[in-house]
Amino acid sequence: MTAALASPGLADLLRLPPYQAYSYSYPHKTAYRPIEPAQPLAKLWAGERRDALFLYLHIPFCSYRCGFCNLFALARPEPAKVERYLQQMERQLQATTQALGDHRFVRFALGGGTPTYLDAEQLRRVFAMVERYASIDLKATPAGIEVSPETADADKLRVCREAGIDRVSMGIQSFSDAEVRSLVRPQQREVVERAIATIRAEAFPILNLDLIYGIAGQTVTSFLASIDSALAHGPEEIYLYPLYVRPLTGLGRIEAKAGAKPGFALQAEPLDTRLALYEAGRDHLLAAGYTQVSMRMFRAPHSPDIAAPVYCCQSDGMVGVGCGARSYTGTLHYSSEYGVARRSVAEILEHYLARDPASFAYADYGIELDDDERRRRHVIQSLLIRPGLDRDDYRRRFGADCLDDLPQLRDLLALDLAQGDDSMLALTDAGLARADTIGPWLTSARIAERMHDYRLG
Template sequence: MTSTTDITGTADAGDPAAGGPYRSYVYAYPHKTAYRPLGGHPAGRPPLRELWAGEPKDALSLYLHIPFCEVRCGFCNLFTRIGAPDELSTRYLDALDRQAGAVRDALGDREPVRFASAAFGGGTPTFLTAGELERLCDIAEKRMGADLLSVPLSVETSPSTATADRLAVLAGRGATRVSIGVQSFVDAEARAAVRPQHRSEVEAALGRIRDARVPVLNIDLIYGIDGQTERSWLFSLDAALAWGPEELYLYPLYVRPLTGLGRSARVAGAADPAWDEQRLRLYRAGRDHLLAHGYEQVSMRMFRRAGAPRAGAEDHACQTDGMIGLGCGARSYTSTLHYSFDYAVEMREIRGIIDAFTAAEDFSRAEVGRYVTGDEARRRHLLQSVLQAEGMRTDGYRERFGSEPFADFPRELGLFARRGWLDPSAGPGLLRLSPEGLAHSDALGPELFSPSVRAAMAAYEAK
């Protein structure tokens, strides 16, 4: 097993730029590599009923995880496996149904339980057949009580699985957003990223998504692929813009341990200043291109077309509201504990975790996780707020924690200010990143990790 040095952000703690601009993509805090088996309860693992007792449940987010893909891309370190042989998808949905029943029972009925948003992710949810997608929606609605026709529902797909029958099911059951991983419209670049697809296949899938009339189309693109130039990058952007997507996500390529690219010549996690410079140059070119074409920057990665409908819930805030994750790769959040199942990247390990999940009968307790209280809760709130282009209102932080962010994090915020990553024009009461701060989000985010989370991530052995 190899240490996940690319995830820990182990650069010089005195300078967030010391490890380069691409230390870690921080989409949640703490990362699952900081989770550990849960105990400390008289009966062993903590019961979900106790964890959710007294928690606000009127604006929850619901996430259903499908850990199957038709292929595994070279850059992918998501919790997913190739294929679902021997009716594995049926057994997985059976287990998901059992888990949903146990979780809904644990939420109880003493306080109102309402889901403000829902999402199907993976893996590739549309790996499931149309009939299986119907069942997935039934689990969300009939077991969990989510009203998919009245809340935002986002679904991830791929070019080869975005078929008309699957899209018809999703549109009919209330999908408001479909996100498709294209990565590049240049076939040679797709091959370099170990993404076996042809542009013709991508264009056909985009046509089917538009025909399904789902309100929001998101297209994912990747920059930093071997052989990619600014010209070819802009070619992919223009090919995507031709479809008028409501959203675009621009991802820097990462090479991580135990992935296809991680086993290639480039060493995962190794410093590469020339590659960093290439990715920064392509990011800036892509950002400026989208801004010139009427898109607004929401975060380092996310761009929304001006006037497009918002895909998220108006009354759910990831910093404060709870999340229910169903499936062996999903995580759940209470106000004090983040929990999930075991985490792996290597295919054999993932298969074992999925097999254990499908065989499980008791889903009434939390398996692995990490408590997020006190200083950790402050870090999470600051991190998830400031990485958004709109920034963070300091009065909201003060109201929640009774303190000021600059008093709580003088070293980190002082460093960001000295590097020009904070926007001095934001005015009093607003902590907002400058354009260069947004560009360096993947260096800035890891700098807000606590010493204990850093230690736990550094001690994690990749599997």
């Protein structure tokens, strides 16, 4: 996303392809900057509620780097570096939980990268350090892990299930070998099928499968065929992701060498088939009985309702541990630096490995959220998922109505992208389909400028 996205009106943006940027967090890490002086974590968290926190551990390693991936990840690191990383991550976890003081985690996730790039013993060490330092019972807490097909072996998955992991998310992207090759992903369907069978054999309550639409050569027919292949395994969740070709990713470098424009969002509408693919996939999943939670997420009717303490992403804190992980307090978001290119990721990782353990008790890179940004974050986090933005809850939190604080929200109603009453504002089906336009449109000019000025490496 660029600063230009913050200035046009919504009606103007609707004339562009729907896929401008994925607003999975706000503000994006490209808006972060060094914090000077560094802030003690104990002070940052002292005034925060710490009884319903989310603990996220980041494992930035993979077997290979997919062509579309812009996550903070490094493919095929040397074994010694992985060992150093686990040691340093334990030091950070210890320093972080000490700074939190009395606390309770009610959600847990192990992401990456690919956490199951680690071997079974290394995974066992990670779960042990969590139990040792964090106030959490993994067996009684919703806990998820991300895996890739080639790393989903029985020994690793058994360790995860025994530790208390109840949700496994696996990126399939496509069941077509030709489409997967277009994504620069060396994956074969037989490996995918074997991985799913292994996951099911370990009896994880929730299996999520990720699929991508907008792949070169993909058609509605081939996309629906991949969805049907996924449905044959009865996943509790399915995510449908539009393909973005971002700078410095494998696909982005291929496009740059070919002299192509950098990204689908700059193409003319007739050349962008993603909306048609999305609508076909959405309708197919709805017909299969799935419920749509967001533009990307669909939940099966047989998905279990796991009883657990309530966690609210709009108000409860996130504690990230590991290089690339983010943490959120009410007024400050912080993390390590962000990069995409292998050289940049490697440099940031080396900096993390060289840190003095005492430095982990401080936040030195991030962004402070003023009142306007806190309101915007709440609106974006609420509006882009169902059931939508609870206006009564907004009034309780911020002392005003959301339509008064952000008058631009009225445009959603005028353009039939949202509907509601005095207590709720929810996107219509058309609005949900435009989530990747609406999210960037709600970004403040200040954040858009910081993102635009960020020098991505």
